[in-house]
Amino acid sequence: QVQLQESGPGLVKPSQTLSLTCTVSGDPLTSGGYFWSWIRQHPGKGLEWIGYSYYSGTSYYHPSLKSRVAISVDTSKNEFSLKLTSVTAADTAVYFCASHRVDAGFDYWGRGTLVMVSS
Amino acid sequence: QSVLTQPPSVSGAPGQRVTISCTGSSSNIGATYDVHWYQELPGTAPKLLIYANNHRPSGVPDRFSGSRSGTSASLAISGLQAEDEADYYCQSYDSLSGPVVFGGGTKLTVL
Numbered sequence: 001q002v003q004l005q006e007s008g009p010g011l012v013k014p015s016q017t018l019s020l021t022c023t024v025s026g027d028p029l030t031s032g033g034y035f036w037s038w039i040r041q042h043p044g045k046g047l048e049w050i051g052y053s054y055y056s057g058t059s060y061y062h063p064s065l066k067s068r069v070a071i072s073v074d075t076s077k078n079e080f081s082l083k084l085t086s087v088t089a090a091d092t093a094v095y096f097c098a099s100h101r102v103d104a105g106f107d108y109w110g111r112g113t114l115v116m117v118s119s
Numbered sequence: 120q121s122v123l124t125q126p127p128s129v130s131g132a133p134g135q136r137v138t139i140s141c142t143g144s145s146s147n148i149g150a151t152y153d154v155h156w157y158q159e160l161p162g163t164a165p166k167l168l169i170y171a172n173n174h175r176p177s178g179v180p181d182r183f184s185g186s187r188s189g190t191s192a193s194l195a196i197s198g199l200q201a202e203d204e205a206d207y208y209c210q211s212y213d214s215l216s217g218p219v220v221f222g223g224g225t226k227l228t229v230l
Contacts, residue, residue, distance in 0.1 A: 037219070046121065047157075047165065047208055049219035060218055096164055105155030105170035105210065112164050 002026040004097050004110035012091075012117050018084040022097030022110055029078045030055045033101050036080040038071060040093040041112070048093075052100075053080060087117045122147060122213050123222035130228040136197040139225045141209030142190065147220060149190035152212040156185055156194045159206040159224075168207070169194060196227070204229045 008020035022036070029036065037052040051061035053071040061069045065084070073080045084091060094114050098106040124142040131137040141154060148154055154172050157165040167176050169185035172192065184195045192211075196203055209222040 046206075046224040047159075047210075047221045049217070049221060052219070062217060062219075103153045103171055105167045106157070106165070107167045107170070107176060109164040109166070 002099065002108045004099065004108055006095060006097050006110045006113040008113065008115070010114060010116060012087055012115060013119050014088055014117055015086055018082070018087050018091060018115055018117070020082045020095055020097075020113065020115070021079050022081070023077075023079045024099075025078070028075075029073060029080065030075055034099045035101070036071070036073060037098045037100065037106065038082045039096045039098055039106075041096070042090075042093045050082065050084075050095075089117050091115070092117045121223040122216050122220040123209050123211060125207075125209060125222040125225045127223070128226045128228065130230055131196075131199045132230045133199055133201065135199045136195060137199060137227065138196075139194045139207050139209075139227070141192045141194070141211075141222050143192070143211060143213075144190055146215045147190075147211045147213040148187060148192055150214060152214075154185065154187050154192040155210045156183075156192075157208045157210065158203075159208065161205070165208065199229055201229050203227060 003025045005023045012018045035052040038050040053059040068085045070083045094112040096112045097110040099108045100106040156169040158168045159165040172187040173185045213220045
C-alpha cells in the first residue's frame with residue numbers, strides 16, 4: 001500500500017518560492033508506471049492540477065502555471081518535490097501530492113498541506 | 120472556468136438515487152478519454168471512487184456507479200446514506216488543456 005506525505009513550510013512570503021516535498025512509502029517511486037502529481041485546492045474551491053513528473057524526469061505542467069512550476073523526482077530518497085516561484089496571495093491553497101497511472105485516476109493521495117502566502 | 124462542467128449542488132433523501140453529471144466537449148470526454156470520479160469528505164483528501172468511466176476500486180461500494188456517453192459522464196449513487204454527503208469531482212484528459220482536467224465539483228447534500 002503506497003502512502004504519500006507532504007512536507008514543507010506552511011507560510012511563504014509574496015514573491016518568494018514555495019517548496020514542498022512528497023515522501024513516498026510502501027513502494028519504490030520507480031515501480032508501477034506511476035506519474036507523480038501536485039494538485040491544489042484554494043480555500044472553499046475545487047481541485048486544480050499543477051503538474052506531474054515521471055520517475056525518468058519527464059514532466060508536464062498546467063499551461064497557466066508552467067512558467068513558475070518545477071516538479072522533480074529524487075529516486076534515491078523516494079520523494080518528489082514542487083517548486084512554485086514568484087508566489088502571490090492567489091497561491092494560498094491546500095497542496096496535495098498524488099499519484100496516478102495512465103487511464104486509472106489518482107488512486108493515492110497525501111493528506112494535503114495548507115500553504116499561506118502572506119507577508 | 121472548468122473545462123468539465125458539473126452542477127454546483129445536488130441533494131437527495133436517504134435511500135434515494137442521485138446522479139451527478141459531468142459535461143465536457145469534443146476535446147475531452149467526447150474524444151473518448153476516460154473519466155474518473157472522486158469523493159472528498161470534509162477535511163479529508165479526495166478518494167478515487169470510479170476510474171475509467173465505470174470501474175470501482177477495491178472497497179468502493181457498488182452503490183456507486185459511473186457511465187459515459189457522448190460528451191458527458193455521470194456518477195450515480197443509489198441507496199443514499201448520510202455519510203455520502205461530500206464533494207464529488209470528475210476528471211479527464213483534455214487535448215487542448217492538458218493531461219489532467221477536473222470538473223468544478225458538486226456538493227451532495229443528504230436531506
